Amino acid sequence: MTSAVAQADAPVLQQARGRRSSLTRSRLRSAWLFIAPSLIILALIAGWPLARTIWFSFTDADLNNLSDYEFIGFENYLASYDGEWLGLLTDPDWWQSVWNTVWFTLVSVSIETVLGIVVALILNAAFPGRGLMRAIILIPWAIPTIVSAKMWNWMLHDQFGVINDMLLRVGLIAAPVTWTANADTALWAAVAVDVWKHTSFMALLILAALQMLPQDIYEAAKVDGVSPTRVFFRITLPLIKPALLVAVIFRSLDALRVFDLIYVLTSNSRDTASMSIYARQQLVDFQEVGLGSAASTLIFLIIALIVVITLAAGRVRLGEDPR
Amino acid sequence: MADVVLKNVQKSFGRAKVIHGVDLDIRDGEFVVFVGPSGCGKSTLLRLIAGLEDITAGDLFIGGERVNDLVPAKRGIAMVFQSYALYPHMNVYDNMAFGLELAKSSKQEIDRKVREAARLLQIEQLLDRKPRQLSGGQRQRVAIGRAIVRDPKVFLFDEPLSNLDAALRVQTRIEIAKLHNDTRATMIYVTHDQVEAMTLADRIVVLNAGRIEQVGTPLELYHRPANLFVAGFIGSPQMNFLECQVAGVGPGEVLVSLPGGGSLSVPVEPDGVQAGDAVTLGIRPDHVRIGPEGALTGRVELVEELGENHLLYVDAGQGRRLTVREPGDARHEAGSSVSLDLARDFCHLFRHTGEALRPQADATTPTSPNLTSSAA
Ligand SMILES: Nc1ncnc2c1ncn2[C@@H]1O[C@H](COP(=O)(O)OP(=O)(O)OP(=O)(O)O)[C@@H](O)[C@H]1O
């Protein structure tokens, strides 16, 4: 009986399959048609410069004369002359800038994540004026980085800055502090401005995740008598983790290529330089296109590596049993 | 002791008043079902008892203690939500154990309770699954399991079966009835399914627009509805209603003139009703018979065959439609004329205010339609 049905159906099925494949083909064609423009633009504005940068990193190109260069292999990265090691990988300034950038990213993104969660939880509660608050906290984020860096630069100024003035009045410091010039405090100042600027962005991403959460489980938790802290750590946090991870990756990518904030805010010393500042210095100030390109290529690799590690770590934890 | 007593309980959301002073006395171990049309406040009332909403005015007592200001966890209740409300990232075991972890019970104690509940609900083999890997019925059982392990004095159910298919509904309904028998806990159950209400309830509470219309056992509500609303709400298909005039009254009976000329003597206490008053006659579809010499005549508009019985929709003139339920297959076709015999012992009379007239002082609940005596 079943086989009879199957036989009767067979031609129909075949027909359907044939029709579907032609349909699929035409769908694929139009899909390609639609994404082709973006692919071409991406190739032109991202792919080509990236490929060129990587290529230049293997040459001795000079900014004065970009058409005249020679292929020198890995010499920009690492080379040995008479038993002496040279190249980017041996430059302590480069490693200082890598460390500065990673430290800046870790500290600022961590603080932004914690503060962002706190702000999002507050904004998620129902209180009068909530809509206005949501708009207001976005203002720091909407101000261009150059502007806020310049603004904070003034506020942190050792003689005329309002911060020193306030701290002096309260009595927390005895003498004005050169916040942005002092190697000990300059990166902290950069972190503070970055946190001021980006916490609201983080909070908004987290808030969106919070609002997707089903409300009934919170009522169930109420009936179960679960304390608010436990509700947060055992219910809310696990449920917003995927969104949180995306937000952290977004912010980390942004922070790892930090340039304008530190460039404008601090006195541009090697103690505070980020990877991007180092690369720009090689490229523009020292006109060493080859070395600058090598630094840019390494930045690209470092960021890619960190993203892969973060994603992998996130996935492992997502997959495992929470018990 | 876990009786639930509501004294003039009211609830307003902002300016909108949703519960208008509810008085209710639910005895320990009783199974009470809230029914009523959508939006009448069933869920709100349940959530007030659970403590998920604040009581605007009035008092709520559980086990003799006033609990208005107690948080849900301290009220000794457990709630089963219509949407199940399972923690999506926890497996079945943790969903049930989570609420216990704070109650200072030991790990072995929790484990014992969870496994016992799982055995009771036959979900032992599902303990490692996440809610999204379960069917609707299985999720519902986990939700009930989570309530059971709390060992509550009062179970609250908000339409727990409405997302299940018909067969699973019957099965889970029976399981809930069994659970009530085993635990003897007080249960309050919201539904808009009549069969669930009739089969599960010790007493049914009929709500309408935030007020209680009637409280009683299922059969009390069915046989002696207190007003038009309850009469129309309980029973399916709905009770037939005919606008009539009182032709005369006697001790323990009211004579009404029927549309179309006939008249009928209904055995109810007149209680102030006088000749000439407008009343509503109510009679269930089962108690209207197609007879040779009925009190009403009409034309069959539609026939619905249900197998064990059939429904006739009869137009009795002037837009009056009556539903007739007769056993077996239909013997009349759409378009044919029939005469309808109303079993007078099963007739209800309602004043124009909607309030029912009490049946004859001594009248017990009628047990079987007795057409010959009513015709006499
Ligand atoms: N949080 C709220 N804010 C304002 N009004 C509400 C709120 N919750 C419920 N209501 C109103 O209260 C009334 C009763 O709602 P409730 O949910 O109790 O109805 P219900 O009897 O459970 O209906 P259903 O059978 O559809 O579930 C409705 O008119 C509803 O609009």
Ligand SMILES: [Mg+2]
């Ligand atoms: Mg409801």
